[in-house]
Amino acid sequence: MIRLLAAIDTARLVHLSGIDLVIIIFYFALVLAIGFYLKGRSNTGEDFFMAGREMTAWIAGLSFLSANLGSLELMGWAGAAYQYGILAAHWYWIGAIPAMLFLALVMMPFYYISKTHSVPGYLKLRFGEGSRALSSISFAFMTVLMSGINMYSMALVLKIVLGWDINFSIIVSSATVAIYVSLGGLRSAIFNEVLQFILIWAGALLIPILGLIEAGGWSGLQARIMTNGKTEYTHLWSTLGHFGDNPMGIHWTGIVFGLGAIISFGYWTTDFLVVQRVLSAKDLRAAKMAPIIGASFKMMVPFIVILPGLLALAVLPMKLMPEAQALATGGHSYNEVLPLMLARYCGPGLLGLGITALIAGFMSGMAGNVSAFTTVWTYDIYRALIKKDASDAHYVSMGRWSTVIGVAISIGTAYLVMDFKSIMDYVQALFSFFIAPLFGTVILGMLWKRATPAGGFWGLLAGTVSSVGMWAWVKIDPAALRYVALSPRARDMAENMYRALWSWLICVLITVVVSLVTTPKSESELTGLVYGVTEIPSEALVPVYQRPWFWAIVVSVCFVIVNVVFW
């Protein structure tokens, strides 16, 4: 096997030693072993799709974060940090922490008490079959595209760093994911995600540590970046007063309202990829603690993702460029930041672990997408629209097959992303299409009992169509950017933020207007689904230090501190 792998590589950034290859092969063997070990515990639908609803808060919480920590998170945001500076950290702090805490404290009780198996499943209970069909189809579409992004990111790493053939990388890694998810279902995906989370940290943590040693600490890093004429790259908020003052071309309103209020709340509270992990928790308190645990680790992720991007600005001798330009000139693209930094600092063994971390990131992201796709496809599309009365065993079998088919479709989408100059811009575009309007529908459904089934459906449809419409408008007429993003100088990221904001507002507006002229459901039909008619279990007998509220406050204080420190 080692000789086979060694024979495949050609031109490459680094040369793997035998030890490195052993570490990579050991990782593949371990994730497959977990899949085979858990095979016998995924025979019912509840086991296969919901992991038996018996995960502890820690496992659900780490899995919740790990499913999000795919290779595009690692590579894409490291590249974004090189491109946009520390502004990229907004996607980890204001773009994640408030939303994760909101999910834990406000939304989780409704998801959990309703005993839904998915977010589209909740929409079915709250708004009816039409909303479920719309959200499940758009989610399935988005998920396989996201899976393709992860696959492309991973194949790119292995091509650049190891010189491995892209097809070989894609087939081996995606087949491994397909095997362990189809064998053990969500439980296998979750267990492997926890393992992958630890490996990502073990493999990636050395880059910022060694980078800071080389740069002379944070002050040395700032000084080097300033020498390169990029003084605004190390400030989180102070450059957001005007569109032209920061490398992202964004105003603080776009970050606060577009990212912080819409995109992040939409992603962290309604994207079933992450919510599914929390739904597998063993009880409501574990389900509420899981996102809080995830939030505390999420706050630390910039140390292994954003900081390496900044360090690359300071220490790498070459200048990185957009993907298309790199392909044309033979240079290195933004997305190659992490591999380049790995090659810079990591010798035999460490390099293998670093590559394993990137592969683990790819697999956790892909397994997250695939297991979520499988559940939505089987329960919300296949069972709801195609075959309503089959046995539980039939749906489990469909789940296993749809895992394999979902992976196969994802492979086809991997090549689509190569036309985008930055992977993360592409991801944000997808979020603004589907996630932002979905958040409008779900939040109104949970907090406003007057929202009607017709209002939910038409609001969701209008939000999604308007988002895609705004995207197409700017593509056809770039001058439209001044209307969509409020400035002709706005960059792709800023455009995505504002498009998400408008599509959410349109969704909410249409939902409210249609609801006010149509008949609402009775209160008895809304019990367990909506605020005001749902009894939330009391935590009065639980010690303060075990209450979700207490830890949410601790995380909130840390969140404020990091924003002030890097202001």
Next chain:
Amino acid sequence: MKTGGVISIWLFIGISLLVNGLLIFGAGCFEYFHPPAERVVLYDVHANIWWGALLAALGAGYCIYFAPRKGRD
């Protein structure tokens, strides 16, 4: 935290850290006594030695603590 089966997920993690740590530590020691011609930046820090040892120690701790035993599930 055994969630999901007889063997805890944390034991799998312990095994992974222990094996990887030992391999990295071994590679670091070999490199220390046989320095390569092409060296990475900050080679003199010998990160693979101390990082490998740290991972191995952590992994060993996990393996001992979460090993399946009679009377404990």
